[in-house]
Amino acid sequence: MPVEAVTLADTTTKELPLLVLWLFKAGLIYGGLLGTAALMTLAERKVSAWIQYRIGPNRVGPWGLLQPLADGVKFIFKEEVVPDGANPLMFRLAPILSAVPAMLAIAVIPFAGEVKIGDWSFGTLSIANLDISVLYVGALTGLSVYGVILGGWSSNSKYSLLGGLRASAQMISYELTLLLAVLSVVLMNGSLDLRAIAADQASTGMWNAIVQPVAFVLFVIAMFAETNRHPFDFAECEPELVGGFHTEYSSMKFALFFLGEYCAMVVMACLATTFFLGGGALPFIAELAWYVELPVFCAKASSFLFLFLWVRWTLPRFRYDQLMTLGWQVMLPLALVNLFVTGAVVALGWHPLLMPLLAIAVLVPFALLFGRPRPRSESLTHEGAAG
Amino acid sequence: MVIVKRKELSFWERLYLPEVVRGLSVTMRAIFRRKITRQYPEEPLATNEVTRGQPRLAVNEDDTIRCVSCGLCEIACPAYAITIDGQETDRFIEREPERFDIDMLRCILCGFCEEACPKDAIFMSEELELADFSREALVYDIEKLKRPISALQRRSDYVYKLNDRWHSSSSTS
Amino acid sequence: MTTIQINGKDVEVDPKQPLIHALHTNGCDVPMYCYHPGLSPVGSCRICQVEVQQGEGPSRVVVSCRTPVADGMRVFPDSEKAHDVRRECLEFLLKNHPLDCPICDKAGECDLQDYSFAEGQGEGRSVEPRRKLEKRKSLGDVIVLDEERCILCSRCVRFMEEVPKTPQLTVADLGARSVIATFMDRPLTGKYQGNLADVCPVGALTLSAFRFQARVWNLTKTTGTCGECSRGCSVTTEVLRGGELKRFRPRYNADVNTWWMCDVGRFAIEEHSLEGRLVGALVRGSRELEPADPFDAIDRAADVFTAPGHPVVIASPWLTVEEGERLRDLAEALGSEVHFLSPPANDLADDLLHTGDPCPNRRGLEGLGFSPIDAEAALELLSGATSALICGERIGALLGEGLGELPEKLRLVVLDTMPLDVPAVRAELGVPSSIERTGTWINVDGHAGKLGIARSAPPGVAPLVQTLDDLVARLSTTATAGGER
Numbered sequence A: 001m002p003v004e005a006v007t008l009a010d011t012t013t014k015e016l017p018l019l020v021l022w023l024f025k026a027g028l029i030y031g032g033l034l035g036t037a038a039l040m041t042l043a044e045r046k047v048s049a050w051i052q053y054r055i056g057p058n059r060v061g062p063w064g065l066l067q068p069l070a071d072g073v074k075f076i077f078k079e080e081v082v083p084d085g086a087n088p089l090m091f092r093l094a095p096i097l098s099a100v101p102a103m104l105a106i107a108v109i110p111f112a113g114e115v116k117i118g119d120w121s122f123g124t125l126s127i128a129n130l131d132i133s134v135l136y137v138g139a140l141t142g143l144s145v146y147g148v149i150l151g152g153w154s155s156n157s158k159y160s161l162l163g164g165l166r167a168s169a170q171m172i173s174y175e176l177t178l179l180l181a182v183l184s185v186v187l188m189n190g191s192l193d194l195r196a197i198a199a200d201q202a203s204t205g206m207w208n209a210i211v212q213p214v215a216f217v218l219f220v221i222a223m224f225a226e227t228n229r230h231p232f233d234f235a236e237c238e239p240e241l242v243g244g245f246h247t248e249y250s251s252m253k254f255a256l257f258f259l260g261e262y263c264a265m266v267v268m269a270c271l272a273t274t275f276f277l278g279g280g281a282l283p284f285i286a287e288l289a290w291y292v293e294l295p296v297f298c299a300k301a302s303s304f305l306f307l308f309l310w311v312r313w314t315l316p317r318f319r320y321d322q323l324m325t326l327g328w329q330v331m332l333p334l335a336l337v338n339l340f341v342t343g344a345v346v347a348l349g350w351h352p353l354l355m356p357l358l359a360i361a362v363l364v365p366f367a368l369l370f371g372r373p374r375p376r377s378e379s380l381t382h383e384g385a386a387g
Numbered sequence B: 001m002v003i004v005k006r007k008e009l010s011f012w013e014r015l016y017l018p019e020v021v022r023g024l025s026v027t028m029r030a031i032f033r034r035k036i037t038r039q040y041p042e043e044p045l046a047t048n049e050v051t052r053g054q055p056r057l058a059v060n061e062d063d064t065i066r067c068v069s070c071g072l073c074e075i076a077c078p079a080y081a082i083t084i085d086g087q088e089t090d091r092f093i094e095r096e097p098e099r100f101d102i103d104m105l106r107c108i109l110c111g112f113c114e115e116a117c118p119k120d121a122i123f124m125s126e127e128l129e130l131a132d133f134s135r136e137a138l139v140y141d142i143e144k145l146k147r148p149i150s151a152l153q154r155r156s157d158y159v160y161k162l163n164d165r166w167h168s169s170s171s172t173s
Numbered sequence C: 001m002t003t004i005q006i007n008g009k010d011v012e013v014d015p016k017q018p019l020i021h022a023l024h025t026n027g028c029d030v031p032m033y034c035y036h037p038g039l040s041p042v043g044s045c046r047i048c049q050v051e052v053q054q055g056e057g058p059s060r061v062v063v064s065c066r067t068p069v070a071d072g073m074r075v076f077p078d079s080e081k082a083h084d085v086r087r088e089c090l091e092f093l094l095k096n097h098p099l100d101c102p103i104c105d106k107a108g109e110c111d112l113q114d115y116s117f118a119e120g121q122g123e124g125r126s127v128e129p130r131r132k133l134e135k136r137k138s139l140g141d142v143i144v145l146d147e148e149r150c151i152l153c154s155r156c157v158r159f160m161e162e163v164p165k166t167p168q169l170t171v172a173d174l175g176a177r178s179v180i181a182t183f184m185d186r187p188l189t190g191k192y193q194g195n196l197a198d199v200c201p202v203g204a205l206t207l208s209a210f211r212f213q214a215r216v217w218n219l220t221k222t223t224g225t226c227g228e229c230s231r232g233c234s235v236t237t238e239v240l241r242g243g244e245l246k247r248f249r250p251r252y253n254a255d256v257n258t259w260w261m262c263d264v265g266r267f268a269i270e271e272h273s274l275e276g277r278l279v280g281a282l283v284r285g286s287r288e289l290e291p292a293d294p295f296d297a298i299d300r301a302a303d304v305f306t307a308p309g310h311p312v313v314i315a316s317p318w319l320t321v322e323e324g325e326r327l328r329d330l331a332e333a334l335g336s337e338v339h340f341l342s343p344p345a346n347d348l349a350d351d352l353l354h355t356g357d358p359c360p361n362r363r364g365l366e367g368l369g370f371s372p373i374d375a376e377a378a379l380e381l382l383s384g385a386t387s388a389l390i391c392g393e394r395i396g397a398l399l400g401e402g403l404g405e406l407p408e409k410l411r412l413v414v415l416d417t418m419p420l421d422v423p424a425v426r427a428e429l430g431v432p433s434s435i436e437r438t439g440t441w442i443n444v445d446g447h448a449g450k451l452g453i454a455r456s457a458p459p460g461v462a463p464l465v466q467t468l469d470d471l472v473a474r475l476s477t478t479a480t481a482g483g484e485r
């Protein structure tokens, strides 16, 4: 398709050489990503403060805006400790492995459509125009578990190992749900290309959040688990595991883990925006210029980011068995049923708005089934008597 | 053994998501509440006569120390923060401290010393800040503890008032 | 034995003792100020009053310290009436008593304070000002008198009359103006003045040496034995905050010193000063004495003793029986005789307590086979020897200057409280002083006096018993090693 696009381009528009264009966009988008991640650390503390009737950091720069900078400086000057018995290579590799996949995934996010300034055309506002970007994103989210489990294993610490193990189990479990939810979206919009998915929603005006409510909710929940955020932050678990996989990390390595976590959050927010909120689209307006689309996209993504923080300071952490039960016994079946229903609707060519109705029709019996109190205590006494 | 019966969850509660939304609404409301943070160094803690800051030794107008080194505060101190050695003085009170150390790191600001003192010589000041670079520097000696009685006036008035109240209630009973 | 009834309970009591004694031995804590078991009763303070009924007659209130016990007496020390009377007495005693406790050295062990706290009223009813009298009156070097605090119990007067039998104090003037005084304000003399501070039930007579030295509740009190003469008075050793020795006080011991002790022992405080003490061990380096690990010093001492010849062994008279035994065994193994240094009798002897013999454990050491030897003879013995061990508290000081003149060929091992820097010394180890160790001294009459640990010895100083044991063990290993070779 890109080749086609170039040949079909209007002769009056001028273009930069491809390499320059890429470098330019990459600089812009990665700058934005890292800046956002840094600001997220501040936002995290600010939001937590607000929720707890406090003010939050306000000493460094106006409203504490330079706090991330100060934190960064602090991290750089901290002593780097490599614990005795740690696997030196893996120990150093882990933070990188945790940060890089999260950052790579941002490359395919379509922040806005075609950018045109005067005669100049810069292509869509994304670094890479990949036809199978959904697969690409799925692959990268799968990779991010390596950083955590390697970090946990190579530290030669019980807590870290437990944290790493838990995190890997959790991420694998929830990745299924996440991708199944995405698959429903893919079915709905008929493409593996993020741009096409966004464009499809924008043109029909029916955002997936409306036509795919089940997938939306599942995606949001799974995205918390995927990024190791509360209430699913089993990898870290300060009170239980003293920080979990990063217990032994200090200085910039520790900072890299955090950077990875925040980048993953930004990416997930962008993905959610693209998949379910129509990217940079506004309701009832078909075509938008890129300079409108970009802020709209950012606003939507920001609200997801805020949701991350908001939830973190609201909900307590799950118990590990609850997490697994929720993942395998509730969310996975729900995602499968939803996928099946979506497939049926698409195959039969029904109107997409039937989906929410169908979803409710399917959900209610399911909820009743799940919501029934399980005869747990009975079975316990039974076992007790048998023993 | 007590068997705690768990509250049976209703259907909506068991669905969890509505409850999550409820929780989120609680925290959302909290965001807009008035903040209670005090900007400490710029906005020092307000003190009043009830404030029990660090204990200080009262010095009379004529620059003499009130303490007679009777050792009652030393023995009353639950944290063993005080160490006193006495010496003879020509003044009417016959004895004064030669050494009067309070280990401020030990002091728990309980005010027992103030209460024990028969000579109104030690009062809980308004001074709350305590920082230095070594533990030794935080063992305050007599020179660091001396304060003119005027600086302790508010607290001493309060203590006298309390004593009077105790006095009248005990003698009427 | 006489049978009386206390609070309705029949008890057998000693007919020769006053009623207060019977009450005290039967668990009734009747207060007393003028009565002292070691002095004749006068019944002047009247705080000891109790209710007594004899026969069918009405009950009376009597001073229990001046009332002999009689068969069939019924005593009610805790009756309402007795308490009332005692409280009134107390109020009178406190009428002119200053509010001095914060600066009073007696506070904390003051009978008046204790009883006022238990039963006194919170406030005086009197509107007249208190008597103004002299508050810092020196009665000689030992005692300071505070006339305001005095309750005129006359214990001090009777003590001077009855115990050292040198009456010097009296109640001068009359009525409200009465004070304790010496004739023409002459300073007190005699070797038993310190006891005045103990007999005074309040803080009127205090020791000038102890004046404002410590609050008594801060003192750690340990039982011990005085080591300044061969009487070996039982004492309480009182130490401030685990370090400085602040006072010795006599401890009742019917066989030895009853309630008293002499001023020589009482003020032997300097002898136990921690200043200049030998901490750890010293060994002779190439030139000087250098601080060393105690084990190295013991090794060095063992080297000295394994050389051929019989070392001279001289012990300090402060050695306990237990230490003496160890030292004798060691000397036997080395083939030496044991001596202990016995300074000549001093002129402090009197017919009350002081024996004039400065060796507290003379009988104990002689019983172990130590022979007494004076400093001169000891030095002579030492200068003729090739190796020697001088051992025990203050031994260096007792041997004196002459130690410096000892020939350098003499290889001297010293176990002493104070460091000794003379050319002959090869190894030196610290020992605890007599308030830092346990043990037994046998006094002049054959009574055993126990030492107690009032404070821990300076760092690196092991009990002498242990040091000697280590030395013996070290010697036996060298001996076997030598045999094998």
Ligand code: SF4
Pocket (backbone or CB within 6 Å): B055, B073, B076, B077, B078, B079, B080, B081, B082, B102, B106, B107, B108, B109, B110, B111, B112, B113, B114
């Ligand atoms: S305030 Fe309490 S803890 Fe502090 S010195 Fe006084 S008695 Fe001791």
Ligand code: SF4
Pocket (backbone or CB within 6 Å): B066, B067, B068, B069, B070, B071, B072, B073, B074, B084, B113, B116, B117, B118, B119, B120, B121, B122, C102
């Ligand atoms: S209680 Fe008062 S007079 Fe007594 S030592 Fe303490 S400060 Fe001094």
Ligand code: SF4
Pocket (backbone or CB within 6 Å): C097, C098, C099, C100, C101, C104, C105, C106, C107, C108, C110, C111, C112, C113, C149, C201, C202, C203, C204
């Ligand atoms: S003699 Fe006793 S009551 Fe009198 S001031 Fe001294 S301690 Fe207090």
Ligand code: FES
Pocket (backbone or CB within 6 Å): C031, C032, C033, C034, C035, C042, C043, C044, C045, C046, C047, C048, C049, C063, C064, C065, C066
């Ligand atoms: S003790 Fe009996 S009158 Fe003084």
